[in-house]
Amino acid sequence: MSGLDWYLQINLKARHLRLLVTIDTYRNLTQVADVTHVTLPAVSKSLAELERGIGLTLFSRTAQGLVPTPYGDCLIRHAREMLTILHQARDELKALSSGTEGKVHIGMLPASASALLPQALSLLKHRSPGTNVMVIEGTKASLLPELWQGRLDLVVGRLPPPDTLGSFEEKELLEEPVTLMTGRHHPLARRKSLTWADLHPYPWILPPPGSILRDPLERALEAHNVPLTTNYIETLSVHVARAHLQISDFIAVMAGTPANDTTQPLCTLPLSLPRLLRPAGVLWNRNRSLTPSAQLMIECLEEAARQLRPDHDATAQGTSKSSKAHRINRSVMPLPNG
Template sequence: MPTKLDWYLQVNLKARQLQLLVALDDFGNLKKVAEVSHVTLPAVSKALTELEKGLGLELFTRTAQGMLPTVYGECLIRYARGMLTDLQQVRDELKALESGSSGKVNIGVYPLSSPALVPRALVLLKQRSRSTNVRVIEGTTRALLPQLLEGKLDLVIGRLPALQSPTGFEAKELLEEDLLVVAGPQHPLAKREHVDWPELTGYTWVLPPLFSQMREPLERVLLQHGMPLENDYLETPSISLAKAYLYLTDAVAVMAGTAAHDSLQPLAILPVSLPRLLPPLGVQWNRNRPLSRSARLMVECLEEAAAMLR
């Protein structure tokens, strides 16, 4: 037999109450929530009281530090954020369909991912569905995966985790890439048929940032070859900046093959052997959220772009 809690969640819970919960969690203060919501303080207090009474649960405790969610509040807030994101996506997709668009796909990309894969996939996507709109943001694993979990992103593209994908995520491998030691075309070693590691001593290294997937294994390899990186290096997540710097100096760097072989800004490949340091490029999505038609099309385009690059 349905309980009071069942009845309230299934029949009486409203979107504005979900918004109230999220706002209280964000601001921790009834007065602040009233100000940003443009309603009176008594109205906000009454809405919270009615919600707690309807559920039969205490959702927040009042402390000197502000409103703190109880275990019941934390549970409901977590799902409230997801439901509000879903409602926003439904609204966006309905508006897109109404305006003649085929929908929208939100993509997260890691900074050091292949600069060739995503642009090629986007070209294929627009060739097949010109009215599909795309939003691409760049960020770290720590920044993008929570958004994927919350439904703010449909897909995240980049190096797959070295271990099994975190709980809740589905992953598809797209492209294995070898890493290459590269330099600008004017580099003294650029046309050599053979380069020994000691010959790279004395050149500035352009490195990926700390805590990126490539940095620790790359440093380990360089140390094995007697090249500690203590005094003379530059670190950046930007491939375009790294390339520009290599063109202007005699610095050296390590890049994936697709970045090094870019026809618009080719680099010199130095004949130095590197082990495979990174997992393959791939795409991840939230297995608990069905992919939209636009997102499924984007995955297909990524697979085709990867096949072209292979």
């Protein structure tokens, strides 16, 4: 066994990992000593021992402070991942010892999964009240790195293009059509049929540039000769969009958003857009084991998706009628002998 192997497998401690991450954060040993409540000589000694044990220089001393070398960058990246795993183990152990059943950390992509995730959370709490959940809303750019680093267990929402997934596993859950929506008072809301030219006079609520929906939306509107005016609002917030539609003549492009919300009812315009987006679904890191809580959450998401599909009510009613007819038929059938 080489000296590097021996040090990493036998002598590397959690305190070394924390030291590396803290130095990388502050790049100054005096600040590291202050935030860790350790003397400056002790911090310097710990770093020197770590570099000597590994046999590599982890930081370069510059006028701007400590800068990680390529060896330092490598070890810091893995240190962050290992600390995340240790924190997750701590949380699971605490949950087990306190009688709860674990915790799942979920990232939710905005402007999607607005019905899917709440339905799944309701199923989860019904099946396992002791399983707790933290939900963080964010963009693909902010949530996928958190998922890769293990700070999130799952990301729920509109699935990104397959070529951006890398080491992530995905499960498609629900097709959510993209529709044009207005407030109930909008001049076009009372029309039973429309042409694309009817949209020209009105301002828009648009997803921001770089979001999953923006580019395919622009291409679809361009194909119908609908110009995007200079009068628009850009947001990924469903709440902002719904609220503004109530008080304006704007048109919004929304995915999977129910029109019949009792507090903020909207109108769906009778114009059909092509399939602009991939289905809503769930992502996880295939290189990390899913906790039992995360596995249960995926099961609840699958069940919620089945309940939200348009054919679910018809299927359920058909099953109910079939069962009722079966019971009636059985009541008039002669019983078998014996």
